[in-house]
Amino acid sequence: MSAISVDADLDRLADIRALVRGVALSSDAPPACLDDLVQAVDEAATNIVVHGYARRGGAIDIEARLVDEQIVIVLSDTAPSFDPTSVPEPDLSVPPLRRRPGGMGIHLIRLATDSMVHRARPGGGNILTLTRSLDPRPKEER
Amino acid sequence: MSAISVDADLDRLADIRALVRGVALSSDAPPACLDDLVQAVDEAATNIVVHGYARRGGAIDIEARLVDEQIVIVLSDTAPSFDPTSVPEPDLSVPPLRRRPGGMGIHLIRLATDSMVHRARPGGGNILTLTRSLDPRPKEER
Amino acid sequence: MALQTTVERVAARVPVTVMALDGELDASNFERLIEDVRGLYAAGDRTLLLDLSGLTFMASSGLVALHAIVLVMHGQRPPDLEGGWSAFHALTDAVEGSERQTEVQLCGAQAPVTRVLERTGLDRLFVSHPDRASAIAAI
């Protein structure tokens, strides 16, 4: 399976989102599915740029495929290993103004996808696999 | 089949190309196929922005699908009807410096695709269907 | 797609500054948005209506921007994104009863943006109007 490599730069996030829209388009994904995928991949890619590579740049390899009515997008990097599924859920019962801003990216990935799987990349780095079914409803309405 | 609508603006061409890369990615298209599709769609979209809508803006609707090992991308607009297949081939035997610059867009679409089909859009506008096989070779090497 | 901001001042019951956000709000541009609002506050604007009808995408960094914008419009110290958010407790206590502050309001949010606000509970911070006209009538 071929991959597209994108520079880990905040200025490339718009390209990454457009790429994901193309993936969704060719699977004829319904709007909420497309939106969810764009959100999840943007958050994951942002974290790779900002936290993974600590804004010093690097490469993000992106793969995509449709498997059994599920769109699967895989992001690989060579940044220090970090498993986002280990991050605890934010406490949403705290009133917004009492919160410290931030810390919502991984939470949004969880809500936007049907599964998020992390594994270490052989030789160093991360492989993050995000899956979203073609279901037209956002997760909270299912 | 769903479509993605993009503003007919030169500043959106990069988004359109990224979208096409996403389409190619999810069909596991080989590099020359991806490059050809990006080139063909960019040229067609540029013509819609510059000639079709005469830089006054409008919408370009983009659809994509994989049919029998062929990637099909459809661009629709509501600009005055124009059939690009009616444009004659440029005379490439003329030395480059003797040529008037420009006039290569449709020629490049022809070389980058396996077929280009135009039809009028019911109610006004254009539907341009570009098809590129997953063949790993550029057309001139087949 | 980049983010464009357009500012307009409208005389409603109170003077309202309407800032339209067009495009996509992400990690590459959210800090510039906070800066822009800081400029508005410095120029004397006190009620801000964010028109989100042209906003097609908002990342979690956009939520950080919205949070910071609320602080800025309440005269709080510019949030230091590297830490030091203690200053906002005063504000928290001031608006605690009502929760929804009114200095920054939203209108026209599309489905993907509404979903992000709801999924993070940040919708509880804002009065949201369907469109600009009804927002201005209500403010």
Added chain:
Amino acid sequence: MALQTTVERVAARVPVTVMALDGELDASNFERLIEDVRGLYAAGDRTLLLDLSGLTFMASSGLVALHAIVLVMHGQRPPDLEGGWSAFHALTDAVEGSERQTEVQLCGAQAPVTRVLERTGLDRLFVSHPDRASAIAAI
């Protein structure tokens, strides 16, 4: 992805101005590129090496830019893209024998860019080098 240009001056057998193009050259930015080269010519640069190793896409408008850049580097009137290309006949006649002029040369073109040059015959206008080092050694 936007287009970035970086200019460097190198003392080869003749002074060479190396302009690296990084990103994508399309209808949104080809005119700015011509302007940039016009500026170089006005500043006295006479031999231009375009380093295309970072150029991932070139539209047909990029070909128009390359053509115009050749004219500019030969001291021709800035091409008026709306018409009026008569001026370049003098140049045509001057370089007709050799065809490949040498004032503008290319290096490092990747497959998609090479393909566009070849598919339109514009490759016949340029001496192309595999990379910057061999280009500078050859010029």
